[in-house]
Amino acid sequence: MKFILYISVLSTMLCSCGKYLDVVPDGVATIENAFTSRTTAEKYLFTCYSYMPGHGDPATNTFVAGDEFWLPYPQTPQFYYNDPFEYLARGNQGIVNPRLNYWEGRDGGQPLFQGLRDCNIFLENIATVPGMQEREKRRWIAEAKFLKAYYHFWLLRMYGPVPIIRENLDISTGVDEVQVKREPVDSVFNYVIALLDEAAPDLPLVLENENDEHGRITRLVLLSVKAKILVEAASPLFNGNSDYASFGNPDGELLFSSAYDPEKWKRAADACKEAIEACQSAGLELYVFNPSVLSNPISEVTATKMSIRNSVAERWNSEIIWGNTNSLSNTMQALSQARVDPEKINNAGARSLLAPTLKIAELFYTENGVPISEDISWDYENRYAIKTAAAEDRYNLQEGYPTASLHFDRESRFYASLGFDGGTWYGQGQYDDNNAWTLNARAGGYSGRLSVSLFSVTGYWPKKLVHFQNLLQPGDGGGYSIVSYPWPVMRLADLYLLYAEALNEYSGPSPEAYKWINLVRERAGLKSVEESWSTYSRESAKYTTKQGFRSIIHQERLIELAFEGHRYWDIRRWKKAREAFSGNIQGWDIAQQEPELYYRVRTLFTRQFTTKEYFWPISEGSLIRNKKLVQNPGW
Known part of the structure; x- marks a missing residue:
């Protein structure tokens, strides 16, 4: 238990790929000597960062799990890792060897429970490091708490109820105590938010030394991620989901509440507002392309398209809240x-x-x-x-x-x-x-x-x-x-649309909710929701009802954030996956040369998304090792 298996070095410059690189030192370091100096303690902090999921890697995230992308099949392994596509998009996931296994850290998944253990080790020992300023210690502690909260959230979003790893067990802990059970989703959400609230005061609003610290967690990142997590907690998958009303632990403890709580949307809206105000005070704004950087003039049409493309692809632009340097x-x-x-x-x-x-x-x-x-x-x-x-x-x-x-x-x-x-x-x-x-x-x-x-x-x-x-x-x-x-895990447009959604879900359409969605539309060269629907839509009053405006917000998110890794998670939390991910995957008849033949709709695959696929299965091996674990329904 006292051996450090990972001591990492953070490469903070983008030109050196921005990766957290695991380095195994000569000999074997113990926990004690890992915290004997500021330098070694910082390396251990970067070890905690090294478990961050690859947000921008299709082999380790869910880009090809739903209906957004399709691939030639089977694919040559040298060009693409087939497993996520074959097992998730094509519906072949199973319990023997689940793909994107973040529970055990296999088949594309990071070992997040090991990451939680290392975060706990860091938190248990950072106080002993000599020669550090207390302010810096508090900042590092806050970063570790954020990572601990985020890893719990990633597991929760993927698996539903999970064990909470509050602290590491002592080496003398008995077998029965080592076997931990899953905790109710509301308990996990509350624990995650409590960790973030503890960490927030000790993080800098923005990075003080950007050249050396890009990728480190700031208060802006924390507040925005907190808002996103609370929106997730308020959404139908976790808020009053009757599909899992009888799902519980072997001891009878229920893991989902089937009672809908509208106040969760109020809590989410308040968190979104706080995050937006923090972003505004830090000078963040929706990115707009500056054509003067080009040698040739461009049309207004092209400039608008460049504003949209570069809001994602221009590194550290004015609306990037969190760019993951561990995922280029x-x-x-x-x-x-x-x-x-x-x-x-x-x-x-x-x-x-x-x-x-x-x-x-x-x-x-x-x-x-x-x-x-x-x-x-x-x-x-x-x-x-x-x-x-x-x-x-x-x-x-x-x-x-x-x-x-x-x-x-x-x-x-x-x-x-x-x-x-x-x-x-x-x-x-x-x-x-x-x-x-x-x-x-x-x-x-x-x-x-x-x-x-x-x-x-x-x-x-x-x-x-x-x-x-x-x-x-x-x-x-x-x-x-x-x-x-760096992959834009969170940008300002995402936060604006989350706020509009939370406001509408809590109290219905309002000028304040319209404001934030309209800012995103304005950057895309579109008129306001009110004017567009009133003037051009067959459903001219759609934006005036909660249900109609909900549909508009959902589609706006799916358009604005297309291809950025959000669609799969959003459709799940809205409980729309059975409708969205079932049916025909279609494209053009690309084997044809004549336009009349090429532009025939061709069905590439037909699949049926089932309720069990809302959450990942836990592997059979984990269930055998831990008798207190219960499998997700349907698996």
């Missing part, structure tokens, strides 16, 4: 990059694998800021018909190129977020938006399927995740120069 964007960018240059079609760096589904392409609004099925001026029934782009479409579509009507007259986030056949792709060394790259994704086209592995199976690409200054290199198997960024 390189893999996601490579998997998302389409082949846009016909002279560099053999570039293996452009893996072109993460393919947004047709459902996602239909999710974005029309240019009038309402759903395509509601817009009174948009031809929804003929959305798959062929139409040729005109000169006025040139900033979004290739002039004179036939493509689907679905791709016309859409909002800026559609064009900023998605690459598609006949669409434009600003960047890649070509910074003239009158002559931007275009995609030719039909059979035989330079963006289409050219090998057995590297292609978009739906005909779409998540352009939003790719930095506009990335460069494909020439030659067979040429390199790919990536402008890396």
